[in-house]
Amino acid sequence: MKHAPFILAAVATGALLAASGYYVGRASQAATVATGAATDRKPLYWHDPMVPGPRFDKPGKSPFMDMQLVPVYADEGGADGGVKVSATVQQNLGIRTAAVRHAQVASSFDAVGSVQFDERLTAAVQTRVAGYIERLAVRAPAETVRVGQPLATVYAPDWLAPLNEWLALKRSGAAPELVAAARERLRALSVPDALVQQSEAAGTAQARYTLNAPLGGVVAELGVREGMAVTPGMTLFRIAGLSKVWAVVDVPEAQALNLRRGQKVSATLQADASRTFDGELREILPQVSAATRTLQARFEVDNRDGRLLPGMLLRLQLHEAQATRLVVPAEAVIRTGTRAVALVRRDGGGFEPRELKLGAELGDDVEVLQGLVEGERVVTSGQFLVDSEARLKSALGALSAPPAASMPKESAQ
Known part of the structure; x- marks a missing residue:
C-alpha cells in the first residue's frame, strides 16, 4: 500500500490531461468553423483522393477506401475542369505553351506520278x-x-x-x-x-x-x-497520241478530299527539274486501294513537243489561293481516339481542357475549326504531366472520363 499515493497522483494527472485535450479540441473546432464562416468557402463536392472520378454531394465515409471524403472548393479547380499549377511546379514539369493564332496558309499538293498515254487520244486503224x-x-x-x-x-x-x-x-x-x-x-x-x-x-x-x-x-x-x-x-495498228499525256498519282485518302476537277498543276521532270510542264486535274478514280488507302488521280499534262514519254516520273505541285485559318501547333493536340483535346492556360496559372474540332493538317500546325479563339495559349509540352497532376486533384477527369456534368452524383453511405 506504500505505492497508493503514486497511483492516485497518476490517475489525477491523466484526468487533467484528458480534460485539457477536450477543451483544446473544442476550441480548435470552433476556430475552424469560425474561419470557414469568415472565408465563406463552400465545397463544390466531396471525393475520394484515391479514386478521384466519382463525386459526392455531401461528406461522409468513402465507399472505396477506409477514409473520409475530402471536400473540393471552387478556388482549387474542378468545377470547370481546370487545375491550378504553381509556377514552380510548371517549371519542374517543363511545361511550354504556344499562342493560338491566325495564319495565312494555302492548301498544297506535292506528289510524284508516272507518265501514261492519254487513252482518249488513242486511235485504232x-x-x-x-x-x-x-x-x-x-x-x-x-x-x-x-x-x-x-x-x-x-x-x-x-x-x-x-x-x-x-x-x-x-x-x-x-x-x-x-x-x-x-x-x-x-x-x-x-x-x-x-x-x-x-x-x-x-x-x-x-x-x-x-x-x-x-x-x-x-x-x-x-x-x-x-x-x-x-x-x-x-x-x-493502235496509235497513241502524244500531244497530251496523263500523269497518274496515288493520292492519300485524306488529301483526295481537297482535290477538284479542273485544278491547275505545274509539273517538273523528276530527272531534270529545269523542264516544266503545265497540267490540269481531269479525273479522280472512284476506287480506294484497301492496301494503301489511296486513290488514283489523273492529271492531263501538255506535251506538244513530245518530250514526255510513258514511264517517266513527274513531280506535280498544286497550290491554291491563300486563306486565313486559326491554327495551333500539332503537338498541342491530345488525340484520344474519338476526341481531340488541348490544355488551355488560364489567367492565374490554371489550365483547363478544351475539346477541339480540327480541320486540315498544315505541316507542323493543325487547323482549329471550333474550341479555341485567337490569343489563347495552349500547352505544347508537358500535357500528360499536367494531366497526372490534375488527376490527383480530380480536376481533369474529362481527358479520360465523361464530363462531371454527365456523371451521376453519388451519396456517401
Whole structure:
C-alpha cells in the first residue's frame, strides 16, 4: 500500500490531461468553423483522393477506401475542369505553351506520278474488207508516226467487182439512177473515195489502197505483218497520241478530299527539274486501294513537243489561293481516339481542357475549326504531366472520363 499515493497522483494527472485535450479540441473546432464562416468557402463536392472520378454531394465515409471524403472548393479547380499549377511546379514539369493564332496558309499538293498515254487520244486503224497486206511501212511497235503518214498497203480483191460494175454503168450511159445506186453500194462497202477516183481516172478497177495514220503519236500496238491476210474489223495498228499525256498519282485518302476537277498543276521532270510542264486535274478514280488507302488521280499534262514519254516520273505541285485559318501547333493536340483535346492556360496559372474540332493538317500546325479563339495559349509540352497532376486533384477527369456534368452524383453511405 506504500505505492497508493503514486497511483492516485497518476490517475489525477491523466484526468487533467484528458480534460485539457477536450477543451483544446473544442476550441480548435470552433476556430475552424469560425474561419470557414469568415472565408465563406463552400465545397463544390466531396471525393475520394484515391479514386478521384466519382463525386459526392455531401461528406461522409468513402465507399472505396477506409477514409473520409475530402471536400473540393471552387478556388482549387474542378468545377470547370481546370487545375491550378504553381509556377514552380510548371517549371519542374517543363511545361511550354504556344499562342493560338491566325495564319495565312494555302492548301498544297506535292506528289510524284508516272507518265501514261492519254487513252482518249488513242486511235485504232482497221480494215473493213478482207484482203492482204502487200507492203508494211511501219514494222515495229513504239515507232513514232506523223499524222497522214502511210502505214501499210492493202490489196482488197472483194472491191474489184463493185468497182467494175460502177465503171461499166458510167461508160454505157446507163440511167443516172443506176449509176447513183452503184456509187452508193461502193460507199456501203467502205470503198475509200480516193480509190474510187483512182479507178475512174485509170478506167479500170483499183483494189490496192493505202492506210494512213489518223493522228501523230506512237504505234502502241502492231497487229499485222507483211503478207498477212486481214479480215473486216481486224485492228491492224493502235496509235497513241502524244500531244497530251496523263500523269497518274496515288493520292492519300485524306488529301483526295481537297482535290477538284479542273485544278491547275505545274509539273517538273523528276530527272531534270529545269523542264516544266503545265497540267490540269481531269479525273479522280472512284476506287480506294484497301492496301494503301489511296486513290488514283489523273492529271492531263501538255506535251506538244513530245518530250514526255510513258514511264517517266513527274513531280506535280498544286497550290491554291491563300486563306486565313486559326491554327495551333500539332503537338498541342491530345488525340484520344474519338476526341481531340488541348490544355488551355488560364489567367492565374490554371489550365483547363478544351475539346477541339480540327480541320486540315498544315505541316507542323493543325487547323482549329471550333474550341479555341485567337490569343489563347495552349500547352505544347508537358500535357500528360499536367494531366497526372490534375488527376490527383480530380480536376481533369474529362481527358479520360465523361464530363462531371454527365456523371451521376453519388451519396456517401
